[in-house]
Amino acid sequence: MTDTPADIRDRLIVALDFPNVAAAEALVWQLGDAVSFYKIGLELTVGGGLDLAADLIEAGKKVFLDLKMHDIGNTVERAVAAAAERGVSILTVHAYPQTMAAAARGAAGSKLEVLGVTVLTSYDAADLAAAGYSGTVEETVRRRAMQAQEAGIAGVICAPTDAAMVRAATSPTFQIVTPGVRPAGADVGDQKRIATPAAAMAAGANRIVVGRPITAAAAPAEAAAAILAELTQAVGETA
Numbered sequence: 001m002t003d004t005p006a007d008i009r010d011r012l013i014v015a016l017d018f019p020n021v022a023a024a025e026a027l028v029w030q031l032g033d034a035v036s037f038y039k040i041g042l043e044l045t046v047g048g049g050l051d052l053a054a055d056l057i058e059a060g061k062k063v064f065l066d067l068k069m070h071d072i073g074n075t076v077e078r079a080v081a082a083a084a085e086r087g088v089s090i091l092t093v094h095a096y097p098q099t100m101a102a103a104a105r106g107a108a109g110s111k112l113e114v115l116g117v118t119v120l121t122s123y124d125a126a127d128l129a130a131a132g133y134s135g136t137v138e139e140t141v142r143r144r145a146m147q148a149q150e151a152g153i154a155g156v157i158c159a160p161t162d163a164a165m166v167r168a169a170t171s172p173t174f175q176i177v178t179p180g181v182r183p184a185g186a187d188v189g190d191q192k193r194i195a196t197p198a199a200a201m202a203a204g205a206n207r208i209v210v211g212r213p214i215t216a217a218a219a220p221a222e223a224a225a226a227i228l229a230e231l232t233q234a235v236g237e238t239a
């Protein structure tokens with residue numbers, strides 16, 4: 001079955017990494033109907049993002065609350081349950097087994113998709129080693145993806161360069177969402193494990209997260225349209 005234009009739109013999640021609601025709303029206004037899914041992360045949450053999440057949901061948009069939770073089980077379970085009540089579509093936790101199991105309990109019976117953050121896209125092998133891990137990036141991502149599936153959460157966040165390996169190691173319904181996406185020639189910034197929107201799709205990602213290539217573009221609506229066109233073509237090629 002091929003994707004409708006609305007399905008393609010839902011595959012692009014725009015990261016609203018802004019310090020306040022006014023700046024985020026200005027971008028949402030500029031992007032209009034072209035974008036249906038927004039991510040509210042740490043910076044905007046501190047800047048009033050939870051109220052904006054409610055407004056976006058009210059306006060018919062989907063919201064990914066990127067809080068990367070990691071705490072004792074009781075705290076995570078209750079915080080995830082509270083997020084589910086807000087009507088957000090996606091919530092992140094760190095991909096530790098105890099945390100993911102608690103998150104699964106908190107989301108039980110709701111429509112909230114909990115995703116485990118495997119290895120940040122700003123990490124390479126040296127960063128992982130410096131954090132005290134002995135396995136390779138690939139081994140760590142694979143283990144965490146399998147533990148996410150075992151814990152019963154919806155899927156993971158991983159780099160687009162990991163997506164094919166995660167897809168092969170997990171069930172077809174397991175959700176793979178990839179940040180670290182850069183259209184060809186775009187500024188890489190602090191990301192280390194990146195790929196283009198088309199490559200992320202071809203590797204098996206369900207959705208991509210894009211921030212600065214849209215939010216810092218001179219013409220954000222045109223940048224989003226170009227990425228959507230690339231996704232449309234990539235989905236057509238993999239169908």
Ligand SMILES: O=C(O)c1cc(=O)[nH]c(=O)n1[C@@H]1O[C@H](COP(=O)(O)O)[C@@H](O)[C@H]1O
Nearest residue numbers: 015041119120121157179180209210211212
């Ligand atoms: O959980 C995330 O969304 C996330 C995980 C990860 O490994 N890497 C990563 O970049 N992100 C988020 O994805 C977005 C990427 O933004 P850009 O690098 O500006 O496209 C940011 O909001 C990050 O917080």
